[in-house]
Amino acid sequence: MSLKSLSKSDAPKNITNSEKKIGDNDFIISKTNKKGKIIYCNEIFTEMSGYNASDLIGANHNLIRHPDMPKITYKIAWDLIQKKKEFFGFVKNLMKDGGYYWVFAYITADLDSSGNIISYTSVRRKSPQSAIDAIAPVYKLLIDAERSGGMEASEKLLADFLAEKNMSYEELVTALQLGAK
Ligand SMILES: Cc1cc2nc3c(=O)[nH]c(=O)nc-3n(C[C@H](O)[C@H](O)[C@H](O)COP(=O)(O)O)c2cc1C
Numbered sequence: 001m002s003l004k005s006l007s008k009s010d011a012p013k014n015i016t017n018s019e020k021k022i023g024d025n026d027f028i029i030s031k032t033n034k035k036g037k038i039i040y041c042n043e044i045f046t047e048m049s050g051y052n053a054s055d056l057i058g059a060n061h062n063l064i065r066h067p068d069m070p071k072i073t074y075k076i077a078w079d080l081i082q083k084k085k086e087f088f089g090f091v092k093n094l095m096k097d098g099g100y101y102w103v104f105a106y107i108t109a110d111l112d113s114s115g116n117i118i119s120y121t122s123v124r125r126k127s128p129q130s131a132i133d134a135i136a137p138v139y140k141l142l143i144d145a146e147r148s149g150g151m152e153a154s155e156k157l158l159a160d161f162l163a164e165k166n167m168s169y170e171e172l173v174t175a176l177q178l179g180a181k
Pocket of ligand 1: 036120
């Protein structure tokens with residue numbers, strides 16, 4: 001059992017192209033405190049990420065953030081969950097061995113009896129390959145935009161992309177998860 005929780009500097013530097021597929025009936029579950037530090041994870045989480053629960057508890061959730069993920073995804077997520085709204089999205093996560101796994105993620109705030117946020121919970125499941133194939137190139141464009149023009153450029157690119165499809169972010173994500181092209 002580790003005495004000190006892991007931090008982003010402990011994440012693997014050797015990113016590989018090795019993909020682990022989540023099982024059809026698997027759910028990866030974690031809970032964080034209000035700052036995004038992991039306070040609970042289920043067994044499937046440890047199996048998929050490659051870390052022990054003792055490494056994960058107390059670690060910032062960004063430990064498993066993959067460099068192929070655009071910042072804007074997490075901005076959308078945090079903006080929604082801090083307003084007690086639900087987030088849905090496709091996430092590529094980084095495993096301890098440098099590999100990755102894709103999931104369809106749901107994040108929501110946990111409230112006390114007075115309606116105050118006390119923690120956050122995320123449940124993730126398998127996403128259809130068609131959704132991953134559709135979203136991965138969009139994420140690449142968003143990352144390029146973030147590199148050259150920051151979050152503003154990324155936000156504009158996403159807004160233009162959605163306007164062209166005549167869809168909201170939620171509608172796009174739902175359609176992709178349902179397997180629509
Ligand atoms: C309940 C919950 C679950 C989260 N799950 C993930 C996750 O699986 N992968 C991930 O990269 N970020 C996840 N995040 C978002 C992270 O907190 C963080 O915003 C993200 O990794 C980007 O971190 P960075 O801005 O420090 O790079 C989660 C946040 C919450 C509240």
